[in-house]
Amino acid sequence: MIVDKFAEYASLELGRPLRDDVVHHAKRALIDWFSALFPGTVVAPAPNLLRAHSSELGHGRSSLPGLQTTSHPGTAAWINGSVSHAVEFDDIFRDAVYHPGCPTIAAALAVAEDRASSGADLLKAITIGYEISTRIGAAVQPSHYRFFHTTGTVGCFGSSAAVAALLQGGSNSDVMRHALATATTFASGLQQAFRSDAMTKALHAGHAAWVGVTAATAAAHGVTGALDILEGDAGFGAAMSVNPKWDEATAELGERYNIMAITQKNHGCCGHTFAAIDAMLDIRAQHQLDAAQIESVTVDTYKTALDVTGNFEPQTAFEAKFSLPYVVSHALLHGSVRLGAFTAERLADPSIRSLMAKTRLNNDPEFSAKFPVMRAARVKMSMKDGRVIEQFAPYRKGDPEAPLSDADLNDKFMELAPPIIGTASARTLLDKLWRLETLGVAELGLAALPSAGR
Numbered sequence: 001m002i003v004d005k006f007a008e009y010a011s012l013e014l015g016r017p018l019r020d021d022v023v024h025h026a027k028r029a030l031i032d033w034f035s036a037l038f039p040g041t042v043v044a045p046a047p048n049l050l051r052a053h054s055s056e057l058g059h060g061r062s063s064l065p066g067l068q069t070t071s072h073p074g075t076a077a078w079i080n081g082s083v084s085h086a087v088e089f090d091d092i093f094r095d096a097v098y099h100p101g102c103p104t105i106a107a108a109l110a111v112a113e114d115r116a117s118s119g120a121d122l123l124k125a126i127t128i129g130y131e132i133s134t135r136i137g138a139a140v141q142p143s144h145y146r147f148f149h150t151t152g153t154v155g156c157f158g159s160s161a162a163v164a165a166l167l168q169g170g171s172n173s174d175v176m177r178h179a180l181a182t183a184t185t186f187a188s189g190l191q192q193a194f195r196s197d198a199m200t201k202a203l204h205a206g207h208a209a210w211v212g213v214t215a216a217t218a219a220a221h222g223v224t225g226a227l228d229i230l231e232g233d234a235g236f237g238a239a240m241s242v243n244p245k246w247d248e249a250t251a252e253l254g255e256r257y258n259i260m261a262i263t264q265k266n267h268g269c270c271g272h273t274f275a276a277i278d279a280m281l282d283i284r285a286q287h288q289l290d291a292a293q294i295e296s297v298t299v300d301t302y303k304t305a306l307d308v309t310g311n312f313e314p315q316t317a318f319e320a321k322f323s324l325p326y327v328v329s330h331a332l333l334h335g336s337v338r339l340g341a342f343t344a345e346r347l348a349d350p351s352i353r354s355l356m357a358k359t360r361l362n363n364d365p366e367f368s369a370k371f372p373v374m375r376a377a378r379v380k381m382s383m384k385d386g387r388v389i390e391q392f393a394p395y396r397k398g399d400p401e402a403p404l405s406d407a408d409l410n411d412k413f414m415e416l417a418p419p420i421i422g423t424a425s426a427r428t429l430l431d432k433l434w435r436l437e438t439l440g441v442a443e444l445g446l447a448a449l450p451s452a453g454r
Helices: 002-014 020-040 046-052 073-083 101-114 119-139 155-167 174-184 200-220 236-240 271-286 303-309 317-321 324-334 350-357 365-369 406-416 423-434
Strands: 062-064 069-071 294-301 359-363 377-383 388-393
Touching: 002 119, 002 155, 002 174, 020 073, 020 101, 020 119, 020 406, 020 423, 046 073, 062 073, 062 101, 069 073, 073 101, 073 155, 073 200, 101 119, 101 155, 101 200, 119 155, 155 174, 155 200, 174 200, 271 294, 271 303, 271 324, 271 377, 271 388, 294 324, 303 324, 303 359, 317 324, 324 350, 324 359, 350 359, 359 365, 406 423
Parallel strands: 294 359
Antiparallel strands: 062 069, 294 377, 377 388
């Protein structure tokens, strides 16, 4: 059974040191997760969740970084998973249409703090969670994404695998088997939840993190799951995808590491818009343009991008992050799409709205046929003087073909963390995260970090 193969891989990984290059990419993933987490502490649903769980705060060893409190592992994973998904700066595994960091790292960190684990053990748990979940996610795409939000569904595998890796100890692979099997039946998250200004999309990541903590903890105490639940006739693959590619899910497992092929976001919005933003930024860099002289803008991209981000009338920050016309127009006029792109002032900017009205979106059949592996866009701009300016982006900055450098990730962290925890604390934490394999998780001092929101 597939669950057995994943459990065998995890046992093998737990019995040997991680390769140095894998450790490095695990640290990159963790640093990038914190970059997404900190700005999420001051926006919904963070304050709502703190109020909802006020009676549980301050009673456990698992921190809520940037919120100056702690809780028990399940609640910490639920809140941190949700908070780290809130501002849309979290990582992506492209082939699975999946944000692995939010559920996987939120769950692993909560349990690692509760158990006073070593930094090396945390990095290994994160790696195992990424490897198992990204492969399951890729196996069920693209059909799974028609209705399901992969971060909420497949995220349950990342979190449960990571926590099981921390809990199972030695070669007791039954913990991993039953953690994955139990988590599978709780995998959920519908796409309709993020096609409006609801808070639910962020909660999908938190729920997946919580599922992982509870399923793995139960498995560590003898609770069993249905081990054929992935490939069974009424299992995950049959119910939530069409013709899942299970043979590919375990190919080169433990040899080729998906954590080394993660997309880290360069823009603070939905990843389906990134190729178009990159193309527009290239146009901006290469041409001196007067927006008033633009006759029309055409964006050719893949159908899923249009389905998810084809909103021409965004009214809120959340809706604007899922509006391809908005973010492309903002990119041309302001030169970036970071957190400042979604202030009330920018949302009301008439120059952005004017350019949006000149924008058209087209489904390119070639791009659509290659989704999810290819995330391309072409931007064509027709000028009133008759010129036509065109730029093609075959992939996105931050994708494996054009990864953010370590320096880029440092800059991103130092842009997003200091407004919440202060510059000095951010620099100290960043230094510790780059050395985490030599430290204990408790040495990060996460619960004591300053907070802008409390």
